[in-house]
Amino acid sequence: MWFTEKNRVDDVAKRLAHSPDFKCRRIQCKGKMVDVLFLSNLINHNYLQQNVLAFIHEQENVSIEQLARCLPIGAVHICETTDDMATYIRDGWAGIYIEKEKSGLAVKIAENIERSLEKAETESLVLGPKISFTESIDTNIRILRQNITDQKLVTEKMTIGERNKLEVRVVYIEDIADEENVQTVKQRLSELHIDEVTDSSVLAQLLDDHTYTIFPQYLLTELPDRLAYNLMNGRIGIFVDRSPTVIICPTTFFSFFETTEDIYLRWTMSTVLRAIRMLGIFFSIFLSPLYVAVITYHPEVLPSALLLTIGQSRSRVPFPPVIEALLLEFMIELLREAGARLPTKVGQTMGIVGGIVLGQAAVAAGFTSNVLIIIVALSALGSFTSPSYEMGATIRILRFPIIVLAAFLGLVGIFVGFGFLLTHLLKLTSLGRPYLSPVYPFRLADIKYALVRLPIKFYSQRPKTNRPQNSRRFSWREAAKRKDLDE
Structure with missing residues (x-):
């Protein structure tokens, strides 16, 4: 049942909690009363005056x-209820009610508050585009459309949040992305019943297949070219309004160690860099536990000269190797966290100077040995080789339980930790797809997308891991042909 004009305005004001910035402009237009409702702090007043109020004054009927x-x-929208009208006004639209008409009209005159396009902060690149996404979903969609001009690009709008409603866009290439994956994403989004979602990273946790695992199951990126590359390979992107990062799914474990630079560099260099990243991750997890295990239980595996050097280095250390290793690892994590929370220039100084000063002081005071300082530094550097911040943080945390296992069981404890870790990864899925693909289940054709990088002519097919509807990218035979102008 509809109210009178006055009651409709009062009802909208009530649904906006009688905000002091709620305004109502009443206009007499050819014998009809027109009410224009808006929140003065959210709108562009020039648009209101020139495109709405002045235009209505000029109309005959x-x-x-x-x-x-x-x-x-x-952008205009016809509103049938005051609830609908209040929602649009809360988003920076202006509402228009005309005397004796049942419906209202919402027009978008919001004053957008957003930062300018800047260089990506969390994903550094040497080659390739440097632009990153912003907190405006409209700007992000515009950036994506500049990167992908395919007419099959789909951007479906959804709304999540019971109290604080948030716009979400599901983006994919219609004839490439697997339909089952698309429907799974939409279903999980539609089944979310939560007051608010503050960021895309929070939404990714809500969509996880496995809540209690330490490993991230969806890739977060702020690089448009990385999103475009994944969409063209059959994956799905999820934009969240007011968030500068995009969710990419489904994701594999090896996706967290890929960068778009692997595409821009020659295949030989890309393969070497991928190998360095994987080796760095291995060092980051197992180097410190290996030191603890060998020094505590298996000194016989070390050459005599090296064992003598380590013995001299540890001669003044009063702690067992496990306490020594945990103390240094905790110190490194403390420096990293402090550097991340301080202003940029101060944080860089804190990380470099603090590491040098504390390391030298710890050795001089006899709290640790020189050899362990080198090992912990290598472990810390290895964790930073991961292009993904989430995976890097996961790798750093994994060191601690494996160090404890090494302290109790030696090399056997390291193998037990590795076995448990591998078993856990084999059980994980991302959007219902195997997390360790293409290693498990093994797909030889997709190894070139995970572990190595081959010449471009070998990438004529999209990765089968993503189950693309259209797997063909280009003709391999045509790509293999080379003809000069004089032939």
């Missing part, structure tokens, strides 16, 4: 349908 057709504003 004003009606909701006529305004919806002719208003010089791109």
Whole structure:
């Protein structure tokens, strides 16, 4: 049941909690009363004056349908209820009610507050585009469309959040992305019943297949070219309004060690860099536990000269190797966390100077040995080789339980930790797809997308891991042909 004009305005004001910035402009237009409702802190007042109020004054016969057709504003929406109208006004739209008409009209005149396009902060690149996404979902969609001009690009709008409603866009290439994956994403989003979602990283946790695992199951990126590359390979992206990062799914374990630079560099260099990243991760997890295990239980595996050097280095250390290793690892994590929370320049100084000073002081005071300082430094450097911040943090945390296992069981404890870790990874899925693919289940054709990088002519097919509808990228035979102009 509809109210009178006055009651409709009062009802909208009530649903906006009688905000002091809620305004109502009443206009007399050819014998009809027109109410224009808005929140003054959210709108562009020039648009309101020139494109709404002035336009209504000039009309001979004003009606909701006529305004919806002719208003010089791109986004308009006819509202049937005051709930709908209040929602749009809360998002920076202006509401229009006309005397004796049941429907209202919402027009978008929001004053967008967003930062300018800047260089990516969390994903550094040497080659390739440097631009990153922003907190505006409209700007992000515009950036994506500049990167992908395919007419099959789909951007489906959804809304999540019971109290604080948030716009979400599911993006994919219609004839490439697997339909089952698309429907799974939509279903999980539609089944979310939560008051609010503050960021894409929070949404990724809500969509996880496995809540209690330490490993991230969806890739977060702020690079448009990385999203475009994954969409063209059959994956799905999820934009969240007010978040500068995009969720990419389904994801494999090896996706967290890939960068778009692997595409821009020659295949030989890309393969070497991927190998360095994987080796760095292995060192980061197992180097410190290996030191603890060998020094505590298996000194016989070391050459005599090296064993003598380590013995001299540890001669003044009062702690067992496990306490020594945990103390240094904790110190490194403390420096990293402090550097991340301080202003950029101060944080860099804290990380470099603090590491040198504390390391030298710890050795001089006899709290640790020189050899362990080198090992912990290598472990810390190895964790930073991961292009993904989430995976890097996961790797750093994994060191601690394996160090404890090495202290109790020696090399056997390291193998037990590795076995448990491998078993856990084999059980994980991302959007219902195997997390360790293409290693398990093994797909030889997809190894070139995970562990190595081959010449471009070998990438004529999209990775089968993503189950693309259209797996063909280009003709391998045509790519293998080379003809000069004089042939």
